[in-house]
Amino acid sequence: MRFEIVTLFPELFEALEHGLLGKARDAGRIDVHTITPRRFTADKHRTVDDAPYGGGSGMVLMPGPVAEALDFLDEQRGGRITRRVLLTPQGERFTQAHARRYAELDSLTLVCGRYEGFDERIRGLVDEEVSLGDFVLLGGEVAALAILEATARLLPGVLGNEQSAADESHAAGLLEYPQYTRPEEFRGEKVPEVLRSGNHAAIARWRRKESLRRTLERRPDLLEAADLTDEDRQLLDEIKGT
Numbered sequence: 001m002r003f004e005i006v007t008l009f010p011e012l013f014e015a016l017e018h019g020l021l022g023k024a025r026d027a028g029r030i031d032v033h034t035i036t037p038r039r040f041t042a043d044k045h046r047t048v049d050d051a052p053y054g055g056g057s058g059m060v061l062m063p064g065p066v067a068e069a070l071d072f073l074d075e076q077r078g079g080r081i082t083r084r085v086l087l088t089p090q091g092e093r094f095t096q097a098h099a100r101r102y103a104e105l106d107s108l109t110l111v112c113g114r115y116e117g118f119d120e121r122i123r124g125l126v127d128e129e130v131s132l133g134d135f136v137l138l139g140g141e142v143a144a145l146a147i148l149e150a151t152a153r154l155l156p157g158v159l160g161n162e163q164s165a166a167d168e169s170h171a172a173g174l175l176e177y178p179q180y181t182r183p184e185e186f187r188g189e190k191v192p193e194v195l196r197s198g199n200h201a202a203i204a205r206w207r208r209k210e211s212l213r214r215t216l217e218r219r220p221d222l223l224e225a226a227d228l229t230d231e232d233r234q235l236l237d238e239i240k241g242t
């Protein structure tokens with residue numbers, strides 16, 4: 001899958017050279033292209049921002065260099081279709097469902113804002129607006145990295161073990177069950193007996209129950225939307241002691 005990032009700080013994406021995403025790049029499973037709007041400026045200082053009309057604090061990212069960066073990417077990509085996503089705290093909150101949807105695409109273009117924000121007309125250049133959460137970052141780069149990572153790890157061959165992505169938190173609308181590794185006992189706390197039993201059916205039941213318990217305790221909002229079986233409901237009754 002191709003990832004394109006419009007950013008004033010391409011060097012921040014060097015982080016993608018490491019770990020599993022670095023391997024995925026080397027293996028050609030993902031392809032990351034960064035482009036800076038500064039490349040599409042004509043003045044000596046490579047200016048991409050200006051003061052806001054109407055006054056006020058901070059500088060605003062100008063639409064021209066961003067539009068030209070997007071045009072350049074379109075040309076570079078040839079006939080391949082992309083989806084343009086603008087990073088903004090005013091966008092729809094990013095979730096695993098977005099990552100799943102993006103992982104089906106051939107190409108994803110992430111547009112990072114900076115400074116006090118971007119000219120309103122940049123909104124007209126993108127397909128959707130996404131926020132990492134209800135907080136304000138200095139720029140869209142950290143959000144773009146998070147979105148890229150959440151998406152890329154769902155692509156075939158990136159994790160190495162496809163089951164990990166299927167079992168984990170949010171994959172099926174629930175939080176993941178507790179995980180343990182060696183040692184069997186750590187500072188007085190033992191690994192639950194059932195996980196050492198070798199009884200696969202009992203382990204699966206325990207994990208499902210703990211996943212339901214954890215979701216009920218920490219994110220009851222997720223439980224309301226989850227697709228639960230009759231057995232899940234029975235397990236929930238057991239957890240609630242009803």
Ligand SMILES: C[S@@+](CC[C@H](N)C(=O)[O-])C[C@H]1O[C@@H](n2cnc3c(N)ncnc32)[C@H](O)[C@@H]1O
Nearest residue numbers: 087088089113116117131132136137139140143
């Ligand atoms: C300082 S912020 C500007 C915030 C803007 N003044 C506002 O109130 O909406 C600069 C840039 O960081 C990025 N950014 C900040 N918070 C973000 C978030 N929660 N999710 C995604 N991008 C964010 C956006 O690209 C934004 O244009």
